[in-house]
Amino acid sequence: MKSSNFRYSDDNKRYHTYNYYLRHKYGIKVFKVPLNANFGCPNRDGTKGVGGCTYCSNKMSGDFAGDPILDIERQYDYVRQVLLKKWDNAKCIPYFQAGTNTYAPIEKQKKLFERAMTFKNAVGLNISTRADCINEEIADMLYDISQNTDLEVELGLQTIYDKTAEKINRCHTYEDFLKGYNILKERKINICVHIINGLPGETKDMMINTAQTVGALKPHGLKIHLLYIIKGTKMYEQFLRGEVKALERDEYVQIVCDQLERIPEDVVIERVTGDGVKEDLIAPLWSLKKFCVMNEIDKEMLRRNSYQGILVGKD
Numbered sequence: 001m002k003s004s005n006f007r008y009s010d011d012n013k014r015y016h017t018y019n020y021y022l023r024h025k026y027g028i029k030v031f032k033v034p035l036n037a038n039f040g041c042p043n044r045d046g047t048k049g050v051g052g053c054t055y056c057s058n059k060m061s062g063d064f065a066g067d068p069i070l071d072i073e074r075q076y077d078y079v080r081q082v083l084l085k086k087w088d089n090a091k092c093i094p095y096f097q098a099g100t101n102t103y104a105p106i107e108k109q110k111k112l113f114e115r116a117m118t119f120k121n122a123v124g125l126n127i128s129t130r131a132d133c134i135n136e137e138i139a140d141m142l143y144d145i146s147q148n149t150d151l152e153v154e155l156g157l158q159t160i161y162d163k164t165a166e167k168i169n170r171c172h173t174y175e176d177f178l179k180g181y182n183i184l185k186e187r188k189i190n191i192c193v194h195i196i197n198g199l200p201g202e203t204k205d206m207m208i209n210t211a212q213t214v215g216a217l218k219p220h221g222l223k224i225h226l227l228y229i230i231k232g233t234k235m236y237e238q239f240l241r242g243e244v245k246a247l248e249r250d251e252y253v254q255i256v257c258d259q260l261e262r263i264p265e266d267v268v269i270e271r272v273t274g275d276g277v278k279e280d281l282i283a284p285l286w287s288l289k290k291f292c293v294m295n296e297i298d299k300e301m302l303r304r305n306s307y308q309g310i311l312v313g314k315d
């Protein structure tokens, strides 16, 4: 039952959820199916950097993606079959999640993306990448894809602050990000930007400013992640040495609500927290209770009598 007056909500949510977007667009249950096409990453092979971003596990941001030994169609079918047991007429969005999915010869990218569009029950396509791996030629190819399916390109920005980017070994600047972002935007390709709260050395104001600055770019979607520490990463070593701290849950909830208030209401919020693989997660352990975090965000927005976008243009 609708208990909030927010325009993009049918329930108690006071922000524009991805569920709301999918439900209204397709009128049916739709899932993203994470895939690992083994594209690799320029931040690991020495092209841009070595070792990758300090928080990134060897699964390359694809902790829930399929096994790269399997063909992507088999990865997709495996997940689809599981989901169909619960929702028998659900649709799926193949999601190239692990690694940098525009980092390969363009013909290879095109072939894989076009193939994924034909998978059974597929209604769209999501491609996750780095903005510095977008150029005019790739953007033209993606534009052609977007003419035949509901395409969204996800760009991992994490922070607008280059100082922090250096600390996490992101190996590209905010200016590089803007270049790639604008090349896609010029072609009216839907973009979802990822940001992370809790990066080393960042204050609450910096995190809010990152969200606000990204919001002003008017992406189609925004994913707000929580920094979590995963076993085996560089950040894990820093965490053990006390150089990195995990956010407390209440602190995180306040930051996310402050951010949501500054994001235009039509930007789809595709995520408001992060959830690492349980076996590898070191901190913060409260993040495992994802629904609890989401509930706390709902409760805080209600307590403030606030909505997504309420402060846009006001500070």
Ligand code: SF4
Residues within 6 Å of the ligand: 041, 042, 043, 044, 051, 052, 053, 056, 057, 060, 061, 098, 099, 100, 130, 156
């Ligand atoms: S760019 Fe993405 S895949 Fe590559 S190291 Fe960073 S987080 Fe991992």
